[in-house]
Amino acid sequence: MAKEVIMPKVDMDQETGTVVEWRKKNGEHVTAGEIILVIETDKVAVDVESPGTGILEGIAAQPGDVIPIGTVIAYLLSEGEDLPGRQTSASNLDQETPVLKEEKTFRQPATPLAKNVAAAHGIDLKTVVPSGIGAKITKADVVAKLQGEYSEKTDRKVYASPAARRTGRENQVDLTRVEGSGPKGRIQATDVLTFLERQDRTELPVEPQSIGPEVIPLIGIRRTIAERMTANYQNIPHIKFTSRVIMTEFAAARIKLNERATRFDEQKISATAMLVKLVAATLARHPYLNSSLKENDILLHRDINIGVAVALENGLIVPVVKNADKKGFAEIAEEVNDLSTRARAGKLTNAEVKGGTFTISNLGPFGIEQFDAIINAPEAAILAVGATQFEAIPDDDGIIKSYPVMRMTLSADHRIVDGAVAARFMADLKTILEAPILTAY
């Protein structure tokens, strides 16, 4: 009996999974528990183990395909067994799979990938002309619709002689712009040459031929980011506060910490790691900055879990340092290093990106002086940290001196954080950053 391999549900609110790569090929023997493919949810990449032992066959999803959970994407067969006649979704699914439910309401049959791409771009599938087998809408149809190619290319397929096509290619002429003089309007090579001549004669600047944009479906992590950023920016009234911090002692402390780390052959302590620790220590005294608004309640979190924004090639992700207020600099440094390395490799587990109560985004290494960030709901605030640079500052006597200065901007949810509350937090944080010794107070 063929065993179904389905797109697994690895996350509570997961509806689809994206195939990243197959580690096994059709025809390969696999044993239960062996990693057979890698999928990506909207948060993390997950290794998928084989649900049984047998020969992998009938792989029905390719890398990049977005597949509703529960959909059969391959089979495990025993020796000599044939693939089942048709692929249906697993019957034992107890979780809702909204995409599959929607399918019933669609008049127009479409591949799951086509539906996802259409949904991501807000395209009504009824408006898409299918070209697939059995009049099924495919991803290509949706992409074509997106590029507006229907009116341009599909409806007006170019009728041209082979010679005209070659001439067009050689002279980079878009044949859709050329009028044909041949039978039934067929474009001849001379039509292309006439078109070119006319262009030259009127001395029109030869426009670069528009080849249209490269279309990247808004899927996976990119779609999650887009949706969350929009929701957070629209729903949360942000208030923003910028402080200037003199980093002399912070830098000195870091040097001391790193001297010790070197001596014990431990990992270096980054500025980010120190910030996590010092922010966590400050948050302990400002519970409203470490809170969440949930319907009619404000939740003041007792755990202080600091998310650290990590830039990825195709987006960003925020792994979380749990209970950062209870950890030392070295421990946090080690954790931040480990999390960000694995984040860039797409190897974070679901648990490691959940449960944050406050986020730090440090763009100092990019030389950004100052910026503000969008709050990462359901958290109440986010700290945007700029670069440390020397600045000339007059002291109380008006004498100008040079100091290493860092600017940081807090974005806070004004529904739960008053201006004064935020200001007090920032003042407190500034004090502790300018004198890190105070953490030990």
Added chain:
Amino acid sequence: MVREITYLEAVREAMTQEMERDKRVFLIGEDVGKYGGAFQVSFGMLEKFGPERILDTPITELGIAGAATGAALIGMRPIAEIMFMDFTTLASEQLVNQAAKLRFMFGGRATVPMVLRTPAGSGTGAAEHHSQSFENWFVHVPGLKVVMPTTPYDVKGLLIESIRDDNPVIFIEHKLLYKTKGAVPEEPYTIPLGKADVKREGRDLTIVATSIMVQRSLEAAEQLAKDGIDVEVVDPRTLRPLDTETIVQSVKKTGKVLIVHEAVKTGGFGGELAAVIAESEAFGYLEAPIIRLAGREVPIPYNRELEYHAVPQVENIVEKVRELVGLKV
């Protein structure tokens, strides 16, 4: 001033000169001796070479082809004549399954240096069984060479080359061409197999035609030239091996191509030519579809009027060229 002789005389001269040159060459066929051949091609040769080298046979085409194949295998260089190409169906077992295969089966240690001459084509009122053009049946067989000469000059040079070739050659003459005249040198000469000839140069359209259709295409080209339509006529001369290069170059120049042959269109050599062109770099130079003009899908009728209309004539070629050049297709 080069001497002019007929196509028929050129065939006879080629055979005679090769028989004088090489004792291994002999002629075998029905009525080739005493009667001088159904079309008088071998007239006078019995007197010249005697009955040992000009062999009259019973009515047995399979026997003629088999005897020629066997003689060639043991070192002779036979010329077999099949009176009408229609009868090569009877000879085809020896040609297709024996003569064509032996060289391969013996790893090149056996050769079959024979020529099978036969007249094809309609236009003589000889009806269904004496008018057909079967060249493409043999083109389909690796191991055979297929030659279809058009002019007296070509037929002499190609026949001498075919007799000297170490492979079985199906040498297809045309009944209506036998009486056509042309300049032919008296001394023996050869024309390589697999070399096409551009019979007329032009820039507007390429006609690729075989056998008598080359003549009709040339006539059509003359008429069209009066209207300023400049037609190029390419004669492949040998169908297998085929000189694709010459054809491709011509089509690249003109961008339009008309294929003309007498054999029935479906399954005819024109399909092969069209495919060769479409597969080549000439494809990107085509300004119109490749058009075939060929025999209608019927046996050649006995009624002379119907016979005339069963195969392409000059006026049909003119009309098709006008359509192509005028971009009506």
